[in-house]
Amino acid sequence: MKRTETLNKLLNNRVTWIIVSLLISFFVWAYLAESDTTTFNQTFYNVPVVFQGADALRTTKGLIITDPEVDSVTVQVRGSRASIGSLHASELQAIVDVSGISQARETELTYSIAFPDRINRSDISVVRRTPETISFTVAAESTKTVEVKGVFTGSIADGYMADAVVVEPSTITLYGPESELSDINEACVYLDRENVSATVGPLKTDYVLLNANGEEITPANVVSDTKAVSVTLPILMQKELKLTVNLIEGGGATADDCVVTVEPEKIQVIGDTAALQQLNQLVVGTVNLSEFANSYENTFTIPLDNALRNQSGVSEATGQRRSP
Numbered sequence: 123m124k125r126t127e128t129l130n131k132l133l134n135n136r137v138t139w140i141i142v143s144l145l146i147s148f149f150v151w152a153y154l155a156e157s158d159t160t161t162f163n164q165t166f167y168n169v170p171v172v173f174q175g176a177d178a179l180r181t182t183k184g185l186i187i188t189d190p191e192v193d194s195v196t197v198q199v200r201g202s203r204a205s206i207g208s209l210h211a212s213e214l215q216a217i218v219d220v221s222g223i224s225q226a227r228e229t230e231l232t233y234s235i236a237f238p239d240r241i242n243r244s245d246i247s248v249v250r251r252t253p254e255t256i257s258f259t260v261a262a263e264s265t266k267t268v269e270v271k272g273v274f275t276g277s278i279a280d281g282y283m284a285d286a287v288v289v290e291p292s293t294i295t296l297y298g299p300e301s302e303l304s305d306i307n308e309a310c311v312y313l314d315r316e317n318v319s320a321t322v323g324p325l326k327t328d329y330v331l332l333n334a335n336g337e338e339i340t341p342a343n344v345v346s347d348t349k350a351v352s353v354t355l356p357i358l359m360q361k362e363l364k365l366t367v368n369l370i371e372g373g374g375a376t377a378d379d380c381v382v383t384v385e386p387e388k389i390q391v392i393g394d395t396a397a398l399q400q401l402n403q404l405v406v407g408t409v410n411l412s413e414f415a416n417s418y419e420n421t422f423t424i425p426l427d428n429a430l431r432n433q434s435g436v437s438e439a440t441g442q443r444r445s446p
Contacts, residue, residue, distance in 0.1 A: 161202055163249055166211040168194045171233070171256060175221030184263045185226060188299050188343045191257040197235055201246030213238045216256075223260055230257040261299040261343075269293055270309040270329055272353050279319035283392060285356035287313060290324070291348060296331075298344035306341065307334045311353045320395065323354035358431075359395040362388050364403040365424065365439050370410040382409055384422075385440045393430035406439045 171194060173187050180186050195216045199206055215236040223229070232255050235248050272287025294309055309329045315322055328350055330338045365384040384406060391398065407422035422439050426432055 161200055163198055163200050164206050164209070165196065165198045166209070166214055167196050169197050169211050169214045169216050169235070170194050171216045171218060172236075173258075174217050174219045179220055179223060179260075180263060183224065185223065185260050186263050186299060186343055187220060187258055188261050188301075189259045192253065195233070195256075196252040197248060198250040199235075199246055200249050205241060205245040209237075209241070216251075218256055218258075220260075226260050226262045228257070228259050230255045232256075261301070263297055264300040264303055266296045266303040266306065267293050268296060268306060268308050268331075270311060270351055272311045272313060272355070274313050274315075274355055276313070276315040277317055278357065279317050281360055282319050282395075283358050283360055284318070285358055287311070288323075288354040288356065290352045290354075294329075294351070295347045296344050297346070298341060302341040302344050305333050305339060306331050306344070308332050311351060313353055313355055315355070318355070318357055321355065321357045324352045325354070326350050327353055357395070358392045359398040360390065360392050360433070361398045361401070363391050363401065364388050365406050366403050367422070368405055368408040370408060386434070386436055389424065389432055389434040389436060391426070391430050392433055393427070397427065397429045 171190060171192060173190075176187050197214065197216070199209070216233045217236050218231050218233045220231070233251070235251070237243060237246070270289045270292055272289045274284055274287055278284050289311055296303060296306060308331075310332050311327055311329045313322065313325075313327075331341065331344075333339050365387060367382055367384060369382065389404070391404075404424065404426075406424055407420070409420070419440060424432065424437055424439055
């Protein structure tokens with residue numbers, strides 16, 4: 123009895139019938155849309171142009187496609203709603219077959235429209251294409267080798283300095299039409315870091331192409347033999363080192379009863395951080411106290427490890443001895 127009463131309430135409920143009606147309407151619409159064979163025209167804008175065979179043309183004949191008149195077309199298609207009602211322009215392609223081209227020239231070709239596999243090609247037809255043909259240039263491919271430079275655009279921590287940015291490879295080879303290659307002056311890698319106190323890299327990174335004015339350019343038809351380069355920013359430590367000498371006591375003379383001074387007293391050095399952190403002075407030579415009288419003067423070449431560089435511009439130091 124309760125089940126019967128519940129069923130009667132549902133059947134007499136207005137909301138229930140509204141929901142049922144909507145569901146029926148949806149399924150009827152879906153069925154009619156699927157089975158609708160009425161033909162109509164639909165226009166698709168911005169259909170992308172694809173040059174079929176362009177890669178083979180480049181690799182086998184050294185020819186490249188440049189300066190296409192348009193990069194997309196407008197297409198009007200006729201077919202049933204079931205066939206083309208769900209189509210989008212991004213699913214279509216305007217195919218220009220360039221496989222038959224054998225020499226550099228300006229040319230104009232017709233194109234075909236490619237539809238996705240889910241579309242039955244026999245159910246649709248192309249009514250109109252705008253433009254009807256596509257003009258473009260076939261150019262001989264040239265090469266150009268340019269330098270890749272590294273530019274550091276950040277900041278260095280106090281007590282350190284940046285050495286020249288190292289880029290590997292230091293040059294790249296570009297391939298493309300001469301008209302575009304002539305605008306390229308060099309390639310550049312920008313490295314941006316702040317408050318750097320240690321060597322950065324090596325890092326794999328992209329590069330940009332620059333013209334003679336240092337402006338970034340993006341040629342449409344230029345490719346490179348190298349997609350990315352390795353970049354390293356060497357960071358060197360700056361430090362002031364005291365110059366001194368080793369004393370060999372003898373002849374009754376000891377380090378306590380004589381004074382040896384070195385001029386200059388200090389020099390500014392830059393170099394690898396690990397090498398400089400443990401270094402506080404440089405020994406420029408050895409003085410045998412038994413071989414000299416109360417006073418003497420001698421010149422020493424300032425010795426530096428290959429990992430260090432003298433920033434002071436002084437390559438020699440003078441040692442003087444006098445009794446206290």
